[in-house]
Amino acid sequence: MNELLQNLVKLQSLEFEKNTEKAAASAVAELRGKIPSQILGHYDRLVAHGKKGLAAVRDQVCTGCHMHVTIGVVATLMRDDDIQLCDNCGRYLYLAEATKAEVPKPTAKPGPARKPRKSKGSLLLV
Secondary structure, eight states: HHHHHHHHHHHHHHHHHOOOOOHHHHHHHHHHHHHHHHHOOOOHHHHTTTSOOOOOOOTTHHHHHHOOHHHHHHHHHHSSSSSEEOTTTTOOOEEEEOOOOOOOOOOOOOOOOOOOOOOOGOOOOO
């Protein structure tokens, strides 16, 4: 995830925690100084309407509106070329960190026992 999106994620987490500590207020001010004004303006409009400004993408689905995100948007997010907006809800998108669950290795299941084949030449006629 690029630095701009990391700053937006940190800003959103600090603002939605409803922390009134002085340290949190100074961290919010510092993060707001690092984010360009156009992006911050769009983020603030979303927050003013009661929405979160960012949403994670999991399994090609925006977690903000639960709508499908195109593979092109996901590919751009994976390359960290540019920031992307959800076409449906307008939130900034970022890729959620994949949880690394260990997948058990498949074990070889024994198949059904086979009957021996009869050869055609061994038939006896009486």
